[in-house]
Amino acid sequence: MGLVPDFILDYVNVTTYWTLLFTFHALLAVALLGALTHQAASVLMPMRQAAAAGGPSFTERFRAVHGPGYAAAVCVLWIVTFFFGAWIYTKYRMYVRIPIEQEGFWKTQGVFELKEHLASIGLGLLPVYWLFWKDARNPEYDSPRKWLTVTLAAFCWYIFLAGHIVNNVRGFGS
Amino acid sequence: MSTTTQTPAAQSSSLVQSYAFRTFAVVFAIAAPVIYTICEIGNLPLFTYHPGTNRVEFGFARSVRDQGPAMHWYGWTASTLLGSAILGLIAAKLPESLTRKIPLALVWIAPLAVIPVLIYALRFFWRW
Numbered sequence: 217m218g219l220v221p222d223f224i225l226d227y228v229n230v231t232t233y234w235t236l237l238f239t240f241h242a243l244l245a246v247a248l249l250g251a252l253t254h255q256a257a258s259v260l261m262p263m264r265q266a267a268a269a270g271g272p273s274f275t276e277r278f279r280a281v282h283g284p285g286y287a288a289a290v291c292v293l294w295i296v297t298f299f300f301g302a303w304i305y306t307k308y309r310m311y312v313r314i315p316i317e318q319e320g321f322w323k324t325q326g327v328f329e330l331k332e333h334l335a336s337i338g339l340g341l342l343p344v345y346w347l348f349w350k351d352a353r354n355p356e357y358d359s360p361r362k363w364l365t366v367t368l369a370a371f372c373w374y375i376f377l378a379g380h381i382v383n384n385v386r387g388f389g390s
Numbered sequence: 391m392s393t394t395t396q397t398p399a400a401q402s403s404s405l406v407q408s409y410a411f412r413t414f415a416v417v418f419a420i421a422a423p424v425i426y427t428i429c430e431i432g433n434l435p436l437f438t439y440h441p442g443t444n445r446v447e448f449g450f451a452r453s454v455r456d457q458g459p460a461m462h463w464y465g466w467t468a469s470t471l472l473g474s475a476i477l478g479l480i481a482a483k484l485p486e487s488l489t490r491k492i493p494l495a496l497v498w499i500a501p502l503a504v505i506p507v508l509i510y511a512l513r514f515f516w517r518w
Contacts, residue, residue: 302464306441309461326515333430333508336467337501340422340474344415344497350406360494364419367498 234307241300242379248293249376254281255290256369259362283365287349290368291342298335301379305332308382316385324385331378334371341368413489414478419497421474426466427504431511435465436472 224233257279272280316325345368348361405411429435438451442458453460481489 302467305461305463306439309459310441314459322515322517326512329512329515330505330508332463333426334505336463336470337423337426337504339467340426340470341419341497341501344419347406347412347415356494360497363495363498367501371501 234304237300237304241297241304244293244297244300245372245376245379248290248297249372251286251290251293252365252369252372254278255283255286256366257281258283259365284349284352287346291346294338294342294368294372298339301335312382316382321385324382327378328382331375331382335375338368338371338375409486409489410482413484413486413492414482416489416492416494416497417481418474418478420492420500421477422470423501423504425473425477426470427507427511429466429469430508433462434469435462436468437465438462439464 220230220233228236258281261279263276263280313325313328341364345361345364348357348364351357352361433450435450437449438447439445439461440447440451440454440457440459441461443454450462450465451460481492
């Protein structure tokens with residue numbers, strides 16, 4: 217049934233347990249995706265001048281975030297989301313991947329395999345990502361910080377969408 | 391004995407200013423994608439997890455008949471984090487004049503560069 221600590225089953229049944237875990241994983245992923253997308257927009261299209269009369273537009277507000285304020289949150293969210301995903305993976309490997317292979321959805325499985333690779337590689341980028349944002353006044357870090365943030369945001373989008381695709385193939389209630 | 395204590399913000403600030411930490415973080419970030427790719431292609435997990443029996447084996451292990459699949463991803467990730475940390479710690483001990491020469495751009499080029507290799511390694515799945 218995947219990795220389920222026994223004491224949890226005193227409070228919820230197995231189905232509720234996996235549903236809660238998956239929902240937390242998805243909500244954390246949404247928060248991470250939002251934070252990284254805001255940050256990537258702020259480095260790709262930085263706000264250079266005050267907004268014109270009438271106030272900032274939606275896109276101006278979207279990219280006018282204070283990037284350094286997101287760095288620690290992104291690191292924590294990536295790690296916690298990764299942890300929940302790794303936990304769910306025990307269930308996935310037994311009860312989702314095997315039927316996917318039996319149905320012959322090979323490309324879907326390949327897309328998922330790449331998702332797990334990118335999640336692990338992203339984990340390795342977090343210390344330097346945190347450093348670059350925490351020392352945001354260091355001009356030496358400007359270019360690598362920009363492209364590292366964009367890279368992490370692109371990884372996050374792929375990971376999110378790949379998870380969504382797999383869930384569409386065999387998600388809740390299947 | 392000093393009675394002063396650093397606040398978390400001060401500790402964070404000293405970490406940011408530490409050149410040794412900078413070297414560690416940069417080398418860790420460059421090494422992680424490379425080591426992960428080597429572990430994936432070479433099948434070099436630190437351990438193998440068998441979810442059917444909730445059993446962990448050191449190193450690479452194949453799935454056992456009638457006991458469900460074997461999972462290597464946790465082991466690849468552990469190998470990557472361990473290997474990158476060792477390389478980062480070694481690099482942090484090297485002279486600054488040497489580690490200054492490491493191009494910072496590699497922290498985002500390396501993870502992008504391994505993607506085609508990983509996609510190729512997954513060629514088994516790209517069937518039509």
